[in-house]
Amino acid sequence: MNIYKNPPKSEWDQLLKRPVEDLTVLEDLVKNIFREVKINGDKAVREFTRKFDGNTLDSLKVSPKEFHQSADMVTDELKNAIATAASNIRQFHEAQVGSSTHIEPMKGVECWQEFRAIEKVGLYVPGGTAPLFSTLLMLAIPAQISGCREIQVCTPAGKDGKIHPAILYCCHYLGLKDVFKVGGIQAIAAFTYGTETISRAYKLFGPGNQYVTAAKMWATMEGVPIDMPAGPSEVLVCSDASGNAEWIASDLLSQAEHGPDSQVIFITTSEPLIEETRIAMGIQMARLPRKSIISEALQHARAIYFEEEEMVFDFINQYAPEHLILNIHKPEEKLHKIQNAGSVFIGPYSPESAGDYASGTNHTLPTYGQARVFGGLSVRDFMKNISFQKITLTGLENLAPAIIPMAAAEQLEGHKNAVTIRLKSVT
């Protein structure tokens, strides 16, 4: 962990930096796989799956038998944990649906918005070093609440051709049936164009490694929008002298264990807390199984001491962290100062792992400074609004003095005519 004390703003650029992710080097690979999948469908998907995942599958689609088997392979303790998490996630996301807008700005002019589900969505759940079944919950529950008609899941199988039982169990628990043993670029390509087995999705969701991220960017160029751009996971822990060094250390380490590229930042107004936290990290780290990943991530971790609290919030907003842990005195009074952050954990008993799994908030969050623009995944991301307007003759008479001069000034006589012809007919 690199330590900085009262860095002047002129040096912040360096401290605010994320590692450069140059996905353009993957462009040729992505384009090639997309082209093959577009032309050859399932055949290409199978070939790339054999090549990259090292397995040969009888069927790309998970069978009912496999779902049932998964239920036997998950402990009751984990099943209960999943049920609790799913219930909390469901409550948080159900509260987001919101109601329609309805106004009548003038007599005879009614306007409103209604929200409709995106009919077909594709969810991507990474395999890799950890079986992230929690991601499945975070993607599928809001999709189900939104009312998406077709929810498909792609997730890579291991060399043995099997998906981790906890992922399959979560699909089974939520009643998802269209689950495919396909990962990486070929999964995103299959969602983009459709194949014999996997149907074309209208929007793509879910995190992934750099290959998946590059493929999702390409999908947008091919006309299929995505949830948000993804980068390495991040935490910014902010603490004053009231912070508990051991707890802060545990939060920093839980972020670091995600991967060598994890972004770990600690900001404090208490200078001694940095050293205390560093020592606590050393002790805790020795007991963690993923310590080699952690120590790689910590090489670019940053601990920053600021004397002034104003600097702290300025730094937070400029960095726009994915996760922000706020371990300060009377945190509620400072929340209005937060302009840019994905998910905020308030007070000493709110570790990031609560939100990663079970508090109910979504763990699909904006990274790489995108919290300036995007929020955590929510039900609205699986829906779109439709505007409606119903205008009566009186309403059109009321609007005409606005429409007619504006259409004329924009030199669009046809637009003007659509109003005048109606009003002339009835007078």
Added chain:
Amino acid sequence: MNIYKNPPKSEWDQLLKRPVEDLTVLEDLVKNIFREVKINGDKAVREFTRKFDGNTLDSLKVSPKEFHQSADMVTDELKNAIATAASNIRQFHEAQVGSSTHIEPMKGVECWQEFRAIEKVGLYVPGGTAPLFSTLLMLAIPAQISGCREIQVCTPAGKDGKIHPAILYCCHYLGLKDVFKVGGIQAIAAFTYGTETISRAYKLFGPGNQYVTAAKMWATMEGVPIDMPAGPSEVLVCSDASGNAEWIASDLLSQAEHGPDSQVIFITTSEPLIEETRIAMGIQMARLPRKSIISEALQHARAIYFEEEEMVFDFINQYAPEHLILNIHKPEEKLHKIQNAGSVFIGPYSPESAGDYASGTNHTLPTYGQARVFGGLSVRDFMKNISFQKITLTGLENLAPAIIPMAAAEQLEGHKNAVTIRLKSVT
């Protein structure tokens, strides 16, 4: 207008098609301009402006004097029209802000979402054949309601170095000060990287021609998200035998006058209405100034007769039109059948031009079938949510039986440790 009668579904693919927009041919041009603007800032912007817009500007930024002059150049009639439209647009968009989500799924676990404005936005207003000041209202009013701190506008000046007075007046009327005489690819590049005069925007909004569209796609690759992908404007008018052929004709023509690539579709369950409408179009068109544009657009326009109403809604949802005019008996009873459309105009007195200018709904709408995924521009597009969670000791005790087994099953011991270390310390 091409006429089809009861086309079988096997032939729909052809009828649902949009013209292919191959923006990749512009890739080199876009990349080159972006690179120049990134390196040389204002100097490059000025050079491209001279080259493409044919003007040489003293200052890229509109001066206070120019704003004041614009007010003298706009008639009172148009000023009143703009005031009415702005008021209706403001009312519709203020109703969209919505309230925060707040839940307490377990004792001691509070979760909520808050919405914050995106701090810096860049709005693009096209110049070109028609001075689209209405677009300025549609972009800037929701941005202002959201509370965006920095709202910048780029719009191209003419060969005389001037922006159309109606556009300037709208900026002035709304109190916008950061307005730049820059258009095309160089405007989007300036927003993406920032120059000496134009500051970097976090998100880009606004329609444009193919150059602007290609530039916006490149901006997303450079990490600056956009409102939505844009294509040529579209209307689908749907009418039963109750429809008035003259009024339908006026709606089809008002769409066609947007440009030669405008998409004009008429669907009816009344066979004779097609011929009646065709005749009415011929008569009205002769009087419209943009008739050469209209006749080009009508070459690929489609009129489709369907005997069955079910087919009509099926076609609408598959096409996902930007604008949908619903001229049918008891339209309210059919609204639930509409899954994919941008803005819907209900009944005979709701022409598209009402929504284009003044009813209050936003005219920045999804084209090219993107209504499957996107809605019209709304206040939420200028904001992002932030998730908050505040957990007490009791709350963490309640969540622990969910977090701990899930973290263990995902092989993330550090995540588990962040919970257990807190609970151990206090027991």
